[in-house]
Amino acid sequence: MNSNSNDGEKAEIDDRDPWYAKGLSFECTQCGNCCSGPGTGFVWVSEAEISAIAARIGMDDDIDGFERKFTRRIGARVSLVEYSDGDCIFLDPKSRNCSVYEARPVQCRTWPFWDSNVVTPKAWGAAAKSCPGCNHGKLYSLVEIQKTLRTDKLGAENSN
């Protein structure tokens, strides 16, 4: 049985809670792994996110040009393009930091709290293998994780 504390967080855990009910730790080390190859990946972007990134790099008056240069259509969705080595086009090759960090898409903001990563402890373990920030640093509560999962889901819907 759950009971709610004054701050709205669950004070107890019941059988229906996910395996990460006690929270998960995460703190980005800025290693750049999640933005890089060698494999191909997709960084889905909505129209609003395209506009925000374009504005960040001073191309807000040429959205068509931005889309031609930095995005690709995959079916009904749009992804950022990559360098030939699989690195995101906005990953600075030298610093390994995101060059549009303040305007990065929801998909990037919500990592590693994606449904696919938290579905099982095994999936979380697999994410942690590529992301050294998982299981370290700040402990995110169940409520915080669920909020991020909802944000990610909404971001995915908006990029459809």
Ligand code: SF4
């Ligand atoms: S892989 Fe993890 S630790 Fe590395 S940059 Fe991405 S989020 Fe940060």
Ligand code: SF4
């Ligand atoms: S937009 Fe930035 S944070 Fe997102 S994958 Fe590209 S480099 Fe990484």
